[in-house]
Amino acid sequence: EEHENPIVNLRAFSDNAAKVTAFAASYMKGLDAVGAISSVKHFPGHGSTKADSHLTLPEVSKNADQIWENELVPFRALCRQSDSVMVGHLNIQSLDADNITSFSDKVISGLIRKRLSFDKVVITDALSMKAISDEGKAGVKALLAGADILLVPEDPYKLFEALNKAYLSGIIREEIVNSALARQEVMAAKPPKDFFSKYGKDIIGCPEHKKFVSEIAEKCQVVVKDEYFPRKKIYYWEDGEKTQDLKGKIFAEELRKSGVSFSDSVSDCDCVVLASFSRPRAYSGKINLAQKDKEEINKLLSCGKPVSMICFGSPFAADDYLNGLKGLICSFCDLPEFQEKAAQGFMHKADLTGEMPVRLGK
Template structure:
């Protein structure tokens, strides 16, 4: 195997120089992981990279966990996994996987790094949260299985992550080294359950940058022979491809040594190094086991063959208008506390907290106005109050809770209005910080979910969801 094929660099639209990516492609790297871009940009880049590569096939991947809309501004943001957990509907999970695969494949992306099998069982976890299907290992297993089947039906490869489980930690591995304190017994009955259930369907397993002392006191899971070769491959019998989480994440320390350790531990793909050219040069200077290289080549050959089984739809076919997210929202929305409604002719004051991404509340506000409700200007008195809580996970952010100032602002507004409603548009635990008497959980800030929240307030439907976590 050519050593360069081990490395799969990242490409950030607007940041990575296209000429550098093309140079890496010509050097024979095994693939690329894409971040951002528009539909046109992604399609053009994937074509260019494949044209430049001397390899028969390269694998192009992306973290399209909530559909392409999580990264592409001209694609729809699909329901979060936690929303699907609240809906508890395997058909919706299948449909999410199918739509994601068809859209990704139409743009030349054949490998989706999803689904997340981590459990949503730690309120302080800043990076899992709504990416998880819920706290119950069996619920996660059922919905993730359906999602995987949807991806397969659409022709995309999957990757179950982040082995052996990233849920029980309060640290973002993008920023620092997380420690999972779970005992072996707890791992066996919780974190590992979804992985054991779904390994037969896994095209690949992504190993997390996690210190799990119960399994290996010294090495991160992604660098651990005990966890990759010992637990995953030998004890659990996994025979497929093993990929590291992104090597540019700050939990690792020295990137080159970490990559070498991961390879020697049993990883077949070294994903998204911060300095791919330096890593390639380094890998040619150190001894690499030929048996491990041959195995890595076999695994990547197998993925390439499976990636081409189902032909891609055209972009027009893959992105045709759909009502999936709207249907999902109506089954996912979950209400706790007394029901509050809005009627034509009434007025409402809207206060927003935790919106550090500057997401637009226009879909929610416009839907209320269309229903005959007047949204007053900030500071004006109204009949009722709605607080929109936006806080959601973000890589390299390191926090998921509301700031003290945001909490104080939200609580002050709630006290002024006995008739109030808190709408948690993402992180459900953030709602608990405000102690509202009535809360509507959407688990997603997507426009379709905002509109559904407004229609719920207007009495057009009754929310059917149930919390898939413990508040």
């Protein structure tokens, strides 16, 4: 929903609650088919924030009714099918004026447990994230609020000391601990006994998966704009820090296979191709384009040549340039198979048939 969100972005299926629900339901069905554990996150919704909770505490200014009718739609539909719910570190005054969501009794016990009737595992987001100032106090409050797993503390021993002290002093009752452990045991029993031998690390990048990726590459990428212009000789530009090898090396190689040549000069080309590789990165606090990249794009858009953009990462990198671009392909990732099909689509040698899951423009 928020195009400048530095941490959700491509990690969400869509900005439309119904589409998120449909995609997530299919994804969970696939996980269930092999006995893998699922989790829906970041409850009650992280998409309308502009901050990265790895660095600071994001705020959501919507009222409770707005959250119920938008952010919570996928959770309402799917949480009881999921094995767990992860609660994000969010400041949502309309839900709890005193506590952040990850250790809020009103959110965990009130909203998740009671209103949504969810009695499986509730997980906090990582306690090591900078949205949490004191993971010992946060861990105790989260457990008391109804959380079952306190995720990734920066100092596990310090957290244990805080929990043990609260237990010995009677703040944390034994039935709270037993309930959390019982829910964990149910979740941990889901994967079949041969799960890790059957689905070991060797399955990553296996031929079947690569074949599947190649097959869906055309169906996942979207041609947003495609005006006619010559494309035999191009000036190619990439955003971000320059590296020895092009990030779009495979894209460029595939263009060469189609007979395209590359020019070192904007004045000696048929068109300009901008390639963006912007994507969410934890602890970066930013997304889309750096200021120097924006300046370079504006300069290239005014060069008098047709300009096309390929978004191999965030589609929102194109937000400010929709009117000036003659072509735009949203690929959403830079896997080799996707780069190949993007190049073929640009040269009209492949039919990219995907549909946009989000709205572009501000």
